Amino acid sequence: xxxxxxxxxxxxxxxxxxxxWFGAGLSPEAVARLAGIAELxxxxxxxxxxxxxxxxxxxxxxxxxxxxxxMLVPERGMVTILTVEPGxxxxxxxxxxxxxxxxxAVAIEPVRVLELQGERLRALLRSDHALAxxxxxxxxxxxxxxxxxxxLQLLDLFAREEWGRHExxxx
Amino acid sequence: xxxxxxxPFPSWPAAAPAAPVPALPAAGxxxxxxxxxxxxxxxxxxxxxxxxxxxxxxGTIVFAEIASADxxxxxxxxxxxxxxxxxxxxxxxRVFDYTVGPQGPKRWLFPPRAPLSVGHRDGGAVxxxxxxxxxxxxxxxxVRACELAAMGVQDRVFLGxxxxxxxxxxRRGNVLVVAVNxxxxxxxxxxxxxxxxxxxxxxxxxxxxxxxxGFVVRAGSPEGADLIARLPVRAADAGLVVEASxxxxxxxxxxxxxxxTAGLHDRLLxxxxxxxxxxxxxxxxxxxxxxxxxxxxxxxxxxxxxxxxGKVSASDRVWDSCFTVGFAKVAGGNFRTRYRDRYxxxxxxxxxxxxxxxxxxxxxxxxxxIAWCPVGIDVRAELMAIAPPxxxxxxxxxxxxxxxTPGDYVTGRVIAKRPExxxxxxxxxxxxxxxxxxxxPGQFAMVTLxxxxxxxxxISRFGxxxxxxxxxxxxxxxxxxIGLSTGDQIGLRGPLGTSWPVDRAVxxxxxxxxxxxxxxxxxxxxxxxxxxxxRFGTIHLYYxxxxxADQLYREELRGLAARGDIDVQLIVDRAGEEWTGPVGVxxxxxxxxxxxxxxxxxxxCGPERMMEATAEALxxxxxxxxxxxxxxxxxxxxxxxxxxxxxxxRLFVCRDGPVFSLPQLGDLxxxxxx
Numbered sequence: 011x012x013x014x015x016x017x018x019x020x021x022x023x024x025x026x027x028x029x030x031w032f033g034a035g036l037s038p039e040a041v042a043r044l045a046g047i048a049e050l051x052x053x054x055x056x057x058x059x060x061x062x063x064x065x066x067x068x069x070x071x072x073x074x075x076x077x078x079x080x081m082l083v084p085e086r087g088m089v090t091i092l093t094v095e096p097g098x099x100x101x102x103x104x105x106x107x108x109x110x111x112x113x114x115a116v117a118i119e120p121v122r123v124l125e126l127q128g129e130r131l132r133a134l135l136r137s138d139h140a141l142a143x144x145x146x147x148x149x150x151x152x153x154x155x156x157x158x159x160x161x162l163q164l165l166d167l168f169a170r171e172e173w174g175r176h177e178x179x180x181x
Numbered sequence: 182x183x184x185x186x187x188x189p190f191p192s193w194p195a196a197a198p199a200a201p202v203p204a205l206p207a208a209g210x211x212x213x214x215x216x217x218x219x220x221x222x223x224x225x226x227x228x229x230x231x232x233x234x235x236x237x238x239x240g241t242i243v244f245a246e247i248a249s250a251d252x253x254x255x256x257x258x259x260x261x262x263x264x265x266x267x268x269x270x271x272x273x274x275r276v277f278d279y280t281v282g283p284q285g286p287k288r289w290l291f292p293p294r295a296p297l298s299v300g301h302r303d304g305g306a307v308x309x310x311x312x313x314x315x316x317x318x319x320x321x322x323x324v325r326a327c328e329l330a331a332m333g334v335q336d337r338v339f340l341g342x343x344x345x346x347x348x349x350x351x352r353r354g355n356v357l358v359v360a361v362n363x364x365x366x367x368x369x370x371x372x373x374x375x376x377x378x379x380x381x382x383x384x385x386x387x388x389x390x391x392x393x394x395g396f397v398v399r400a401g402s403p404e405g406a407d408l409i410a411r412l413p414v415r416a417a418d419a420g421l422v423v424e425a426s427x428x429x430x431x432x433x434x435x436x437x438x439x440x441x442t443a444g445l446h447d448r449l450l451x452x453x454x455x456x457x458x459x460x461x462x463x464x465x466x467x468x469x470x471x472x473x474x475x476x477x478x479x480x481x482x483x484x485x486x487x488x489x490x491g492k493v494s495a496s497d498r499v500w501d502s503c504f505t506v507g508f509a510k511v512a513g514g515n516f517r518t519r520y521r522d523r524y525x526x527x528x529x530x531x532x533x534x535x536x537x538x539x540x541x542x543x544x545x546x547x548x549x550x551i552a553w554c555p556v557g558i559d560v561r562a563e564l565m566a567i568a569p570p571x572x573x574x575x576x577x578x579x580x581x582x583x584x585x586t587p588g589d590y591v592t593g594r595v596i597a598k599r600p601e602x603x604x605x606x607x608x609x610x611x612x613x614x615x616x617x618x619x620x621x622p623g624q625f626a627m628v629t630l631x632x633x634x635x636x637x638x639x640i641s642r643f644g645x646x647x648x649x650x651x652x653x654x655x656x657x658x659x660x661x662x663i664g665l666s667t668g669d670q671i672g673l674r675g676p677l678g679t680s681w682p683v684d685r686a687v688x689x690x691x692x693x694x695x696x697x698x699x700x701x702x703x704x705x706x707x708x709x710x711x712x713x714x715x716r717f718g719t720i721h722l723y724y725x726x727x728x729x730a731d732q733l734y735r736e737e738l739r740g741l742a743a744r745g746d747i748d749v750q751l752i753v754d755r756a757g758e759e760w761t762g763p764v765g766v767x768x769x770x771x772x773x774x775x776x777x778x779x780x781x782x783x784x785x786c787g788p789e790r791m792m793e794a795t796a797e798a799l800x801x802x803x804x805x806x807x808x809x810x811x812x813x814x815x816x817x818x819x820x821x822x823x824x825x826x827x828x829x830x831r832l833f834v835c836r837d838g839p840v841f842s843l844p845q846l847g848d849l850x851x852x853x854x855x
Contacts, residue, residue, distance in 0.1 A: 087757060090757070098773065166727070
């Protein structure tokens with residue numbers, strides 16, 4: 011009886027965007043404008059969608075499947091920092107200067123995204139202030155949510171104290 | 182299965198009104214001339230009592246054994262002020278012309294160290310025997326009204342509730358009390374505000390009021406009347422009786438009412454966030470003097486004295502203080518690191534949450550904490566500087582665990598062991614007292630081995646004849662438990678604490694959110710949900726772990742997910758490339774879920790900071806706070822609300838928890854330093 015956690019795939023960009031967490035927070039006009047330059051794209055498991063330090067070409071909304079944000083730590087290999095679940099966004103660096111990726115976004119299963127080319131999207135936001143006024147707060151919310159979650163992760167709440175590090179513990 | 186989040190313990194019954202002094206045929210008043218006071222002491226000694234009375238020692242007047250009236254502090258008085266205590270010499274030869282010394286009768290009735298039990302370990306077998314107390318018969322002479330009141334408070338703590346402290350009972354039953362009404366007061370005294378003095382109103386065998394040439398004496402018990410019959414007394418004439426009562430009335434008038442107590446409980450509990458706590462902490466040294474001299478403070482810890490090979494180990498109860506660094510410590514940290522938190526704990530307990538716990542104030546107004554504070558913090562001034570919401574407490578149900586009191590254990594036997602992760606092991610215990618099998622999901626046991634401190638451990642499964650304990654290695658005691666072999670015995674008390682309200686969730690959706698080892702106390706809840714799967718709506722389980730390797734019960738989780746009627750979502754804080762599940766914090770999954778929580782019950786267990794974030798995420802999904810339940814972890818020694826360690830505001834985690842609803846905790850969840 012698992013409840014669906016992602017909208018059912020659809021071929022209509024407007025419907026797909028509206029049903030996503032990101033799109034649900036935009037005005038209907040903004041959804042229509044964004045969908046106008048968006049393309050549905052199916053990517054195979056293992057595909058890299060953004061690369062840390064490289065120019066991010068596209069901003070995407072994940073519709074189905076799971077994308078891992080990974081960073082390379084020498085001697086530890088690729089570490090997954092966060093997974094992006096359906097409804098959330100990847101490639102926000104395509105909108106925010108200097109447009110360089112902050113992590114490697116890798117599809118860890120077959121993923122369908124709604125993809126917007128960075129240059130076109132930026133031009134559209136520059137020219138349409140009403141669109142920008144709808145998109146930017148939502149984008150900021152997406153990034154802020156990730157920041158808040160990262161802080162909790164940073165607390166490493168499930169780590170245990172090493173015994174004897176500070177004093178003798180009775181337990 | 183009966184299950185709810187109410188405490189399994191009855192709370193303290195309402196205190197019976199103080200027994201009036203019985204009408205005795207020859208109660209008095211009588212007059213005892215001062216030179217004849219020695220006769221009283223001789224009589225008590227010849228009755229086989231050790232006489233404990235005031236005597237000068239180390240520049241103070243203390244209660245110690247006295248051999249004759251010559252040991253009494255004749256002509257010695259005291260001058261007390263915040264942070265100051267000095268003896269002075271008086272021209273008169275009065276023996277009770279002082280107020281109170283640094284220690285009241287507590288030291289004799291609730292000694293700093295008392296034996297609890299002796300444990301033996303022979304290979305895999307363990308046994309526990311309660312320690313026996315055979316206190317000598319005492320006579321306490323010179324007990325003041327505030328000290329009698331303090332004895333009344335400790336009687337209520339140790340004898341008036343659902344559990345009896347046997348050591349205290351034995352000592353208390355062997356004491357004869359000769360009280361003295363106060364005819365002098367120190368600047369630190371405030372018994373008038375606390376309603377305890379300066380005149381003794383019962384609880385004594387004899388009471389004396391000192392006048393110029395001797396004492397006006399009354400009997401307060403048949404034993405006191407019998408003493409009077411053997412004393413060289415004469416009927417006190419009216420002039421003497423008036424002189425005595427006037428002297429006491431003058432003392433009361435001089436004290437006034439420095440701490441108006443009406444509404445103090447609510448006023449104080451409304452001030453968790455008063456900036457004044459910080460100001461007090463700037464002066465407080467956390468030296469614990471106030472708790473050591475307090476005649477009612479009863480917090481204790483259990484310490485082990487074991488032989489070198491750990492085969493025989495004695496458990497002693499020792500005084501502890503909420504001001505000590507380790508008092509609120511758990512394996513993962515310390516809940517009250519700051520002095521302001523410890524001072525707040527002490528003051529709010531004495532003047533507010535003590536009432537919730539025992540129905541009386543924990544302060545009798547003796548002023549010792551004021552005089553003996555090295556920096557002169559005056560509790561009267563601090564109370565008045567901190568100023569006004571209401572305490573409610575969960576109703577209690579009278580279901581009692583086995584081996585409830587700290588000196589008492591039953592045993593269980595390890596019948597299987599299962600490693601869960603690199604540092605977590607599950608012990609399956611059999612050979613159990615049936616009380617454990619009747620335990621409810623969320624309850625815990627106090628678990629011990631001789632030579633190690635008892636630890637509160639959640640019961641992670643109730644089987645037909647077994648229970649399971651899932652233990653993380655955090656130090657020597659947990660390592661010893663994990664190191665047990667099949668067939669070895671273990672000491673147990675319980676099951677203790679409140680449980681997840683499974684029955685209340687029937688007919689509703691259920692969201693279980695947990696992290697790390699927090700899955701262990703929720704496992705019996707999951708068992709209960711599965712056992713009656715069709716009585717609940719949708720069930721979601723969200724489980725966060727540090728890494729995939731840190732997940733508990735991996736096989737069982739796979740089994741749950743495979744059922745198809747439970748949504749199992751596992752998330753980790755960090756992972757390598759091999760992990761294809763979600764990475765992030767557990768709230769990450771709740772934020773993105775699409776279910777409607779308005780018909781759901783939420784059960785949450787994990788680190789406090791994670792539970793706080795989860796409660797917020799659940800409320801954002803329309804779960805009502807009344808249906809969100811969390812557990813708290815605190816340092817526990819006794820498990821029955823008597824050692825003081827696990828107090829959180831007006832709640833005791835061992836007794837009122839560990840399972841709490843969000844409204845029960847109010848703003849205490851995630852608050853620093855409580």
